[in-house]
Amino acid sequence: MMQPTERFSTRVADYARYRPGYPQAAIDLLAARCGLSATAVVADIGSGTGILTERLLESGAQVIGVEPNDGMRAAAEAHLGARPRFRSVRGSAEATSLPADSIDLLVAGQAFHWFDVPRARQEALRVLHSGGWGALLWNERPREAGAFLLDYEALLLRHAAEYARITASRADEASMRAFFAGAMELATFPNQQVLDFEGLKGRLMSSSYAPEPGQAEHEPMMAGLRAVFDRHEHRGRVVFPYQTRVYFAQLRPPV
Numbered sequence: 001m002m003q004p005t006e007r008f009s010t011r012v013a014d015y016a017r018y019r020p021g022y023p024q025a026a027i028d029l030l031a032a033r034c035g036l037s038a039t040a041v042v043a044d045i046g047s048g049t050g051i052l053t054e055r056l057l058e059s060g061a062q063v064i065g066v067e068p069n070d071g072m073r074a075a076a077e078a079h080l081g082a083r084p085r086f087r088s089v090r091g092s093a094e095a096t097s098l099p100a101d102s103i104d105l106l107v108a109g110q111a112f113h114w115f116d117v118p119r120a121r122q123e124a125l126r127v128l129h130s131g132g133w134g135a136l137l138w139n140e141r142p143r144e145a146g147a148f149l150l151d152y153e154a155l156l157l158r159h160a161a162e163y164a165r166i167t168a169s170r171a172d173e174a175s176m177r178a179f180f181a182g183a184m185e186l187a188t189f190p191n192q193q194v195l196d197f198e199g200l201k202g203r204l205m206s207s208s209y210a211p212e213p214g215q216a217e218h219e220p221m222m223a224g225l226r227a228v229f230d231r232h233e234h235r236g237r238v239v240f241p242y243q244t245r246v247y248f249a250q251l252r253p254p255v
Contacts, residue, residue: 011206012071016049016079018195018202020139022109025189026244027055030105033185034133034248036061040104043127045093045120046111050076052137056107057083064098066091093120098127106251109137112179113170121179125252134251136176139191139242148232149241155228159221162209173247180249191242197229200238 030036038060044053047065049072056063057080065080065088067073073088080086091097093108093115106124108115124134141149156163177184195203204210204225211217232238 010212011208012049012075014202014206015072016051016075018199018206019049019051019110020191020193020240020242021051022055022137022139023189023191023244026137026187026246027059029187029189029246029248030056030107030135031059034135035105035131041102042105042107043096043098043103045096045106045108046114047076047088048072048109048111050080052107052109053086054080057085061085061105062087064089064103066093066096066098068092094123096123096127100126101129103127103132104129105133105135107135107137110139112136112138112176113166113172115179117175117179121181121251124179128252130252131250131254132252133248134180135246135248136179138170138245138247140170140245142241142243146241148228148238151228151231152240155221155224156209159211159217159224160207160209161217163207166209176247180247180251183249184247185249187246187248189244189246191244193240193242194237195240196236197226197233200229200240201225203240 036059040061042056042061042063043066044056044063045066047053047067050065053063053065053076062085065076068090073090077088089097106128211221229238
């Protein structure tokens with residue numbers, strides 16, 4: 001089994017280009033409820049290529065991207081390195097390398113399912129200020145899937161052996177409640193991507209469970225993806241819907 005920190009090494013370009021972003025309403029929630037502001041210091045844990053990091057920087061906050069994968073971190077640094085409020089460090093949820101009592105808001109976008117929850121919680125409590133907040137963000141498929149998503153999911157179940165296992169671990173509320181020690185709120189927002197076939201292919205290949213070129217299921221999966229796209233495209237595009245979920249709580253209550 002590939003280590004979580006290595007899973008995206010061959011997928012950096014597709015991840016940076018084709019993964020969905022986060023709606024403004026989700027960022028506004030962090031500002032209204034979780035202390036995101038121009039004076040805040042934010043740690044983006046498992047920051048990847050900087051998709052969420054970039055949105056957080058738009059608030060004026062100082063944002064530290066904490067990422068263990070060298071290729072993903074390098075892509076974020078290439079894209080965001082010129083921004084004076086951005087800093088990038090090699091670290092993980094369990095060992096961020098950040099100083100104690102230095103962070104106002106700790107976030108993770110589409111990364112929490114790779115964390116060792118008890119160790120990640122211990123590290124979060126170490127680096128957060130008293131009164132500091134945590135937020136876990138996900139772009140998940142809507143609970144009521146339309147025809148396109150049903151076809152897309154069936155394709156993944158046929159050709160991507162790890163798909164069911166990995167998706168079952170995402171947005172696991174029991175694990176998140178353990179991370180937040182029970183107190184947790186949820187806000188949801190609509191989100192979507194409008195993709196041509198190359199975009200849909202890139203979106204699929206950005207996923208750690210997708211068979212890569214040279215693997216037995218890759219070509220059958222690509223042929224199936226073409227068929228799914230052709231069935232559902234309108235004017236050369238498909239709409240890939242998401243529900244952006246934000247789970248949040250005050251991780252370290254004020255003393």
